[in-house]
Amino acid sequence: MKNKEIAKLLYEIADYLEIKDVNYKPRAYRKAAGNIEALTEDIENIYERGELEEIGGVGEAIAKKISEYLETGKLEYYEKLAKDLPVNIEELTSIEGVGPKTVKKLYNSLGVETLEDLEKAAEEGKVAQIKGFGEKVQKNILENIKVAKRGRERRLLGKVFPLVEDLKQRLLDKDVFNRVTIVGSYRRRKPTIGDVDVLATAKKSEEAMDEFCALGDVVEILAKGDTKSSIILSGGIQVDIRIVEEEAWGSALMYFTGSKDHNVSLRSKAKGRNWKLNEYGLFGPEDDRLASKSEKEVYERLDMSFIPPELRENTGEIKAAEKDSIPVLVEEEDIRGDLQVHTNYSDGSGTIEQMVERALDKGFEYLLISDHGPSLKIAGGLTEEEFEEQAEEIEQVKDRFGVEILHGIEANITKDGLDISKDWCDRCDILCVGMHDRPDDPTERILSIFDEYPIDIFVHPLGRRFFSREPLDINLDRIASKAEEEHISFEINSQPERLDLDWQNVKKYRDKLKYVISTDAHSKEQMNFMHLGVSQARRGWCSKENILNTQPIDGVRSYLNG
Known part of the structure; x- marks a missing residue:
């Protein structure tokens, strides 16, 4: 690929x-x-x-x-x-x-x-x-x-996702493999990953290793053995594979998915019963195998409910599983609309019609067009006149499609407030705001605009970009409290280099705020990123009730209108 x-x-x-x-x-x-x-x-x-x-x-x-x-x-x-x-x-x-x-x-x-x-x-x-x-x-x-x-050292999950899924399918298409799963931080959906770790079962492990090392895009074979091999694919991605016995599939899947801290806690729990847990299974005092075929079996034998891979970071999931209180996590299928996409009116490549068609393909009921405000000239920010032209085109497109098209803007927070007038704000179905520069007083600026303007969604709250831009130095506790008071939703941005709000803070504020998972798509293809934002919401322990755009559009409006 x-x-x-x-x-x-x-x-x-x-x-x-x-x-x-x-x-x-x-x-x-x-x-x-x-x-x-x-x-x-x-x-x-x-x-x-x-x-x-x-x-x-x-x-x-x-x-x-x-x-x-x-x-x-x-x-x-x-x-x-x-x-x-x-x-x-x-x-x-x-x-x-x-x-x-x-x-x-x-x-x-x-x-x-x-x-x-x-x-x-x-x-x-x-x-x-x-x-x-x-x-x-x-x-x-x-x-x-x-x-x-x-x-x-690490790569963006969203950038390698299509390549890894293609690799997995190519291996599954080979008769010699019975099961293939990508494990490690990829399976836990961490925003960035290191090497790609593959766990598999096979009819004949030596033949499986031959097939693995002969993949068409292999540029270097680092190691080749009977059950373990390592290759470099085109693009510089290292892939390590391990073949395990069918009998040990569940325990191996659990072990190689991690995280390390999660596994240490599980082993400690087993040890407390004079048992032993490793990649080969859960064993009793006499080395009798108690569980190993499935992860669910291993967790249940330890008197725990199943823990989804995204939660396995040793942040309370084990105690919750012991009490059978792991939340039912949000799924991509629960999302009913995308509440931030850009078009060719600013820095997007898709027309309004193309973005709406893709929204329909994805089964969405509504879509928010939110091109950049005028101060972001590098992104082709809209003038007020262009906003009105866009409104007219949206009305025309609405007549041809059975999807609710909302018209908004991604206004920029400046030293003087927002880069659009209050009258302009009132003409938005939903108003998104974000900070695109790095002032000395970001917290005060954000709190000030939350007070002065009818804001609906605070987009990419930390302003981070992996491997290039550190998060803003802001007091998120104060901002979240103000957002709760004003019924402002925080965005979980699905762009691979953002995934912002980060999952740790998503978890921290999930009982305080309503989140919106948006793609921030700048093309119809980028609307495929929704699953990345959903993954971070899942890592933040969110159920569909925590996510505003799992509701019908009337429910979205009701919350944002306070």
Whole structure:
């Protein structure tokens, strides 16, 4: 599956074009790259059907480049661009505050080609000496390099999800495998994962290892044994597989899913009965096997109800299972509408009609169009006139589709309040607000706008982006209390690099607030991200009653109107 490779290629082309001051094209390439990343289908299958141009943002020119890469394994257009600036542009632009043009300055001034080169130059004080940089920029770069380095060790769940699911299906399609499950942090749906861990049973383990190591996109075999092997797939993802006996499937699944702390607590519980628990099973004092075939069997033998994988972080789930009080967790099927998507009126690639069609495909009853407010110029924020034009188009689309189309905006919190007037706020069916800069007083600004404006949803509350932007330094307790008072819902944003609000805080405030799980989709393909937000809600112990958009639209309005 080459989706990730091609997306990376298009992102880098966009960066090189931006360095050359080419207008419009960088944005087009980034939109196409983002949509390809969000695909759940292998792009090679789409290419073989001749349907590349049906992917959002992929026109004739980009489709030809994708075809060339799929047919030859390289792209001449990219190679010409990269030759002029021999830097690791993906690595350098992963650092918050370092864009393509900054990369060019760093290369021309200091010969910086890699993240290590930049770190060394900053530590030696050379970055501050470049015209237009200074000590503050140098300090920020050094701090942000630490964040970016974490991205080398772990990958975003949402970015690898299609690749991992494709890998799982390819293994299941081979006759030699009986069962295949992805375990570890992936199964627990942590927002970021390290290596991909596969647990399987097979008719003949040696044949299974041969099939595993012969997968079409294997670039390196790190180790190969009778029951354990490790490979590197294209895109640099390490995959480790372990074959276990059918008899021990449940205990092995539990053990290799983790977390480590959860397993330690379970083993301690078993030890208290003079039993032993490991990947091979739960054993009594005489080493008699008490349970092992299924996870449910093992939990029940320990006098516990089944604990969903997302909860296995040793944050109270064991005591709850002992009391049979694990909540019935929200499912993606419970979501009745998406309450934040963007269109081509701002920085989205889909039309209103395309987004509504996808909403219908997903079985949604309602959809909120919430393009950016005017101050976010980099995202093509709407003017008031464009908002009115959009309202007219929404009315026209409503006549053709049986879905409730809500019209709102994602207003930006500024030093003066919001970037839209109160009259404009009143014209929104649902008003979303978010903070897109990093002021010295974020808590006071947020509390102030909660007081002054008719806000409905506080989007991506922490303002974080994995591996590039740390969370805002805010007093979330105060903000959550004010939100509860004003009937403002907190968003759980499903974008892979956000997944914000984080699951720990979701759990903390789940009895205080109503959450909205939104995709923040900037294309029809990105509406597939909903399951990621649902996973974080599940990790935060949320049932459907905690999630506002599991209700019909009248219930949503009733809560938000207080």
